Amino acid sequence: MQHRRRWELVVEKGIEALIRLCGISAIVFVFGIFFFVFREGAGFLVHGFNPREFFTSVEWYPTSQSHVRYGVLALIAGTAGVTALAMAIAVPFGIGSAIFISEFCGVRAKETLKIVIELLAAIPSVVWGFIGLTVMNPLIMRLFGAPIGLNVLNGGVILALMSVPIIVSIGEDALKAVPDSYREAGLALGVTRWQLVHRVLLPAAKNGLLAAVLLGVGRAVGETMAVLMATGHAVKIPTSVMDSVRTLTATIAAELGEAPVHSDHYQVLFIIGILLFMITFVVNLTADLVVRGIRNR
Amino acid sequence: MTKLRSDGGRLPLRAAGVALVVCLLAVSAACSRGKAPSKNVIQDTGSDTMVNLAQAWAEEYAKVDPSVSVEVSGGGSGTGIAALIEGTVDIANCSRSVEPQEVAQAKKNTGKEPREFKVGYDALAVYVHKNNPMTDITFEQLAQIYGEGETVTKWSQLGVKMPAGADEIIRVSRQSNSGTYAYFREAVLGKGRDFKLGSRDMQGSKDVVELVSKTPQAIGYSGMGYATPEVKMLHVARKAGDQFYAPTVENTLNHTYPIARPLFMYTLGEPSGGVKKYMDWVHSDAGQQIVVKSGYVPLPRGGDTAK
Numbered sequence: 392m393q394h395r396r397r398w399e400l401v402v403e404k405g406i407e408a409l410i411r412l413c414g415i416s417a418i419v420f421v422f423g424i425f426f427f428v429f430r431e432g433a434g435f436l437v438h439g440f441n442p443r444e445f446f447t448s449v450e451w452y453p454t455s456q457s458h459v460r461y462g463v464l465a466l467i468a469g470t471a472g473v474t475a476l477a478m479a480i481a482v483p484f485g486i487g488s489a490i491f492i493s494e495f496c497g498v499r500a501k502e503t504l505k506i507v508i509e510l511l512a513a514i515p516s517v518v519w520g521f522i523g524l525t526v527m528n529p530l531i532m533r534l535f536g537a538p539i540g541l542n543v544l545n546g547g548v549i550l551a552l553m554s555v556p557i558i559v560s561i562g563e564d565a566l567k568a569v570p571d572s573y574r575e576a577g578l579a580l581g582v583t584r585w586q587l588v589h590r591v592l593l594p595a596a597k598n599g600l601l602a603a604v605l606l607g608v609g610r611a612v613g614e615t616m617a618v619l620m621a622t623g624h625a626v627k628i629p630t631s632v633m634d635s636v637r638t639l640t641a642t643i644a645a646e647l648g649e650a651p652v653h654s655d656h657y658q659v660l661f662i663i664g665i666l667l668f669m670i671t672f673v674v675n676l677t678a679d680l681v682v683r684g685i686r687n688r
Numbered sequence: 689m690t691k692l693r694s695d696g697g698r699l700p701l702r703a704a705g706v707a708l709v710v711c712l713l714a715v716s717a718a719c720s721r722g723k724a725p726s727k728n729v730i731q732d733t734g735s736d737t738m739v740n741l742a743q744a745w746a747e748e749y750a751k752v753d754p755s756v757s758v759e760v761s762g763g764g765s766g767t768g769i770a771a772l773i774e775g776t777v778d779i780a781n782c783s784r785s786v787e788p789q790e791v792a793q794a795k796k797n798t799g800k801e802p803r804e805f806k807v808g809y810d811a812l813a814v815y816v817h818k819n820n821p822m823t824d825i826t827f828e829q830l831a832q833i834y835g836e837g838e839t840v841t842k843w844s845q846l847g848v849k850m851p852a853g854a855d856e857i858i859r860v861s862r863q864s865n866s867g868t869y870a871y872f873r874e875a876v877l878g879k880g881r882d883f884k885l886g887s888r889d890m891q892g893s894k895d896v897v898e899l900v901s902k903t904p905q906a907i908g909y910s911g912m913g914y915a916t917p918e919v920k921m922l923h924v925a926r927k928a929g930d931q932f933y934a935p936t937v938e939n940t941l942n943h944t945y946p947i948a949r950p951l952f953m954y955t956l957g958e959p960s961g962g963v964k965k966y967m968d969w970v971h972s973d974a975g976q977q978i979v980v981k982s983g984y985v986p987l988p989r990g991g992d993t994a995k
Binding site: 465623 | 773
């Protein structure tokens with residue numbers, strides 16, 4: 392009896408250690424990834440890297456024979472433009488769907504909608520890119536008379552469709568987390584449903600909803616394959632939604648395979664990787680701090 | 689795999705491909721150590737222009753010598769050379785010649801010098817949409833469209849009448865490490881000059897033609913083997929006043945078409961065994977027949993006269 396209990400204790404300790412290891416491994420992986428990405432780019436970062444040219448020049452000539460220039464301003468502008476448009480479309484739709492699913496529809500519609508939206512999230516990004524290339528491209532050319540349909544609009548719509556599921560599911564969680572007593576109190580005061588959503592639920596869940604939006608932003612910034620195929624891949628600061636652009640992620644995808652290992656070009660692509668890492672880190676950190684804000688209130 | 693790769697999903701597919709190849713090599717190495725000779729695998733990677741041609745060779749060769757399997761993948765000339773420098777492929781396909789620094793790198797890394805084989809020619813065609821009224825173009829006009837610092841952005845500036853509102857030129861180009869990009873830059877824009885930024889930079893040779901075929905205002909350059917009925921190949925002259933030539937087999941072989949280039953295969957050092965046999969077969973009549981079938985220009989019979 393005594394012996395058996397001790398044995399169980401050992402097993403329990405063992406399982407506990409294993410689970411702790413699993414938790415810690417995530418930290419190890421993230422730092423490992425950062426370390427390896429940083430190591431590949433570090434050589435150039437230390438000597439030869441010109442941060443002023445990198446951030447302020449639009450001239451991206453990684454293989455020029457006379458004058459190699461690494462300016463990523465246009466790529467940053469392309470990423471920002473596509474992401475901004477995607478969010479302008481996805482946020483109203485995503486938050487609206489979240490409100491509808493959580494507050495307005497019946498159980499059956501709710502289950503159906505949730506399944507459909509999850510299906511949207513399950514479509515691989517290369518398929519989204521394919522839709523951008525073969526469906527959206529001619530559609531935009533016909534509807535807007537644009538000379539070419541691979542542009543900010545195309546990329547923005549595709550990215551919006553890709554980020555809506557995240558915004559919906561996290562936004563719905565945030566709304567669900569609002570205690571029912573708030574709703575009951577509101578209804579007891581005789582507010583309409585719209586007033587309830589607008590005056591009670593949205594303020595109460597606002598941090599959670601903001602976190603949902605920021606995670607959507609992270610998704611849009613980091614997406615590669617779909618934007619590579621849908622944006623036209625042109626190094627250019629966009630002046631309208633009909634302009635073709637190139638994003639940071641697409642540049643890495645398109646050029647890394649052909650850049651000789653450890654060349655300057657190769658290392659600069661890793662520096663772009665570090666830049667992306669930092670952008671998504673800041674976005675996620677903001678989302679995290681905002682969510683923590685909910686708990687402390 | 690190679691078919692898919694010439695579309696979009698290149699990077700993840702390539703990674704998967706590399707993993708697969710590594711596994712296959714490990715398995716085949718393990719097998720061949722233990723048992724009697726297993727199937728010989730020749731790795732053949734590189735130029736996107738040549739990927740269909742290389743695939744056709746590989747398929748045909750499987751009938752000639754079933755004990756050898758040639759595994760072809762694209763990715764671009766740069767990819768092929770990079771793999772050659774790393775020593776991970778047997779043959780690198782290349783639509784430009786290797787640069788001295790790349791030769792030095794390969795020598796440093798593997799101790800062997802890349803050996804060059806000319807395997808055919810490609811006339812680099814300038815494509816426009818089939819409804820574009822333009823038929824001829826000079827190097828100067830091409831440089832005005834594509835060159836850095838040039839100001840031509842409208843078809844009317846070249847004297848081409850496009851339908852109202854469709855005057856803007858949509859420049860289609862290639863990503864910066866492509867052999868086609870490098871060749872076009874040197875041959876048409878001139879040494880040391882760069883492309884104007886803002887062109888739509890496509891991943892593959894096929895993508896260029898595909899985009900041009902769907903975009904009435906576009907102009908692009910790509911291998912002649914990718915022509916479709918939806919696009920038109922312009923006749924090209926070096927300068928105004930010269931005769932314009934179409935990208936055809938004859939014009940390539942008699943040097944009149946001005947942007948024709950040799951297609952190369954590189955091996956590390958002098959090839960031996962199965963690779964040598966394969967290279968000999970590629971140069972044979974049967975191999976050169978396939979060059980023709982793929983839409984490219986074969987090596988001239990009885991010695992190499994071009995370039």
